[in-house]
Amino acid sequence: MTTELIVVGAGGAGREAIDIVTALNKAHPSCFTVVGVVDDGPRAAHLERLERLGVPHLGALKVGLTSFPAARFVVGVADPAVRHRLYAQISAASRSFTTLIHPDAALGSDVTIGDGALIAAGVRISTGVRIDEQVHVAAGALIGHDTHLSGFTTVSPGAIVSGEVTVGPGAFVGAGAVVLQNLRVGMGSVVGAAACVVGDVAASTTVKGVPAR
Ligand SMILES: CC(C)(COP(=O)(O)OP(=O)(O)OC[C@H]1O[C@@H](n2cnc3c(N)ncnc32)[C@H](O)[C@@H]1OP(=O)(O)O)[C@@H](O)C(=O)NCCC(=O)NCCS
Known part of the structure; x- marks a missing residue:
């Protein structure tokens, strides 16, 4: 039996x-069916790329919320704040x-992964890691032992x-960044x-560079 999915x-x-769904379906045939993508304001280039994948744009999120009643949602949006807003609506x-x-x-x-999380190809997660709901870990990221996202x-x-x-709720760690051990990255940073x-990052703060400031 296949699980219907709507990607946001x-x-x-x-x-x-x-792509994760496609790979999972190769490993476990017909595991999921993506019935379509919802997006309130898709760019024309994104719609063309979606068409090349053979996946329909169903319309705005509200269309998805009232169609395919058995379908589950996957929020495919990297920005934590936007993802949180969409999650609340869904x-x-x-x-x-x-x-x-x-x-x-x-x-x-001893790894736990929360509801709605997305873990991409090439990610390596060590022992004792806690990953909460709606976390995204993108391709090739490494998560060290006993870390909490x-x-x-x-x-x-x-x-x-x-x-x-400990990475606080809604924080964003950029491409290729390194966070040294035993630190806290504050909420929304x-x-x-x-x-x-190399040191704790306060909540709602942006840091950059080496060492990050
Ligand atoms: C750090 C970051 C959040 C800053 O964004 P911003 O506030 O819009 O900053 P700006 O682009 O206006 O740049 C401000 C200054 O920071 C510098 N800067 C920007 N990003 C930087 C980075 N990652 N490391 C070092 N310096 C950086 C800019 O050169 C600029 O320097 P200047 O003031 O001397 O001209 C952003 O550049 C960044 O790195 N985001 C993460 C992107 C990412 O990893 N995305 C994942 C894609 S898959």
Whole structure:
């Protein structure tokens, strides 16, 4: 039996979520069926790319919320704040979510992954890691032992979050950034691409550079 999915977001993150589904269907045939993508204001280029994947744009989110009653939602949007807003709208409509873990991701022992999380190809997650709901871990990111990624965080491609780090709710870790061990990245903070974080990051703060400031 297949699970119907509606992907929210026609942009890169949404189409990367579709790629995870395609890989999962290769590993476990007919596991999921993507019935379409919803996006309130898709760019023309994104719609063309979606068409090349053979996946229809159903319309705005409100269309998805009232169609395909059995379908589950995947929020394919990298920005944590936007993802949180969309999540709230979907939850308020009593619709549910699916967690997608790419078959080429490697998960250590004693790892928990929350509802609606997306784990991309090439991600390596060490032992004792807690990943909460609606977290995105993008391609090739490394998550160290005993680290906690709070709800709605995004870890971008190739980032390294070392061991025993706590990333607060809705924080964003940029591409190729490194967060050293035992640190806290505060709620809603942004770590710039290629930064090296060597101390705690306060809530709602942007840091960048090496060392990150
Ligand atoms: C750090 C970041 C959040 C800053 O964004 P911003 O506030 O819009 O900053 P701006 O682009 O206006 O740049 C401000 C200054 O910071 C510098 N800067 C921007 N990003 C930087 C980075 N990652 N590392 C070092 N310096 C950076 C700019 O060169 C500019 O310097 P200047 O004032 O000397 O001219 C952003 O550039 C970034 O790195 N975001 C993460 C992107 C990413 O990883 N996306 C994932 C894609 S898959």
